[in-house]
Amino acid sequence: MHQRLRTAGFAILCAALAGCGGGDDAARDMNIERQRENLPTAGMAERESFLSLFTPVDESREINVNRNLWRASLDVLSMFPLEAADPFSGVISTGWGRVNGASAPYRATVYVTGPALDARSLRVAVFRQSGGSAVAVSDQVAAQIEDAILTRARQFTVAAQGPR
Template sequence: MRVKSGREANTRGDGTSILDAFKGAKDQVKVNRFLWTATLQVLDFLPVEAADPFTGVISTGFGTPPGGGQAYRATVLISDPALDARALNVALQTRGGPVSAATERAVEDAILNRARQLRIDAARF
């Protein structure tokens, strides 16, 4: 009977080992840290239900903005490490359904502006 070495004992038939799970998945998206932080800051009035920095998705529950009467919820996708408008996709919804494209664009602009401010502040240090 042949005794398997440590490397052989930990591998499955397909040549991968349990340690490969800790190296990081190949389908992970690298998100821009400034966009991520800016999104959480701009939408801080919404309760975060799920936030996954590995896929770039932030999902919130319903919340009312300060001084507003309408409740919103948001799903945000940050799909790129670049600080760029193409890397950010915001979907807003009210209890009555989706909001206008202009409202979504205004929230995206607020997030992008805050992200740029954060990047400028980080460059100072």
């Protein structure tokens, strides 16, 4: 008797979990694909295995991103919780956070691509949460964040040069 109840309970649990997926699969897949298009891919070809965690770190490895762009990106996005930041690949990814009383939470991914203090060395993708999925915001919002990062990076550069 207990075995049948346990089996029935397990079957009900499995059915309940199977129903948790919900939503439109095509819309979810399209949204995931849109997010992948906006994410930076540099350094993805050189995947590390689990065993590489135990090998010594190469201290001669250089950071090939602009230091001031990196610092400015972290400074401008400081209102969001930081999820990941890798100065070797130039990727900064934030968690969901609200901006100035906005109704929906936002998140951003910044990709610093090179050593030059230039707009071509910076890519920003911004998403807002809508109905449990991430939706890309307009290019104008991303451009405004890029401008704020570039302005802050120039301020860092001028401050580092000192008075003339």
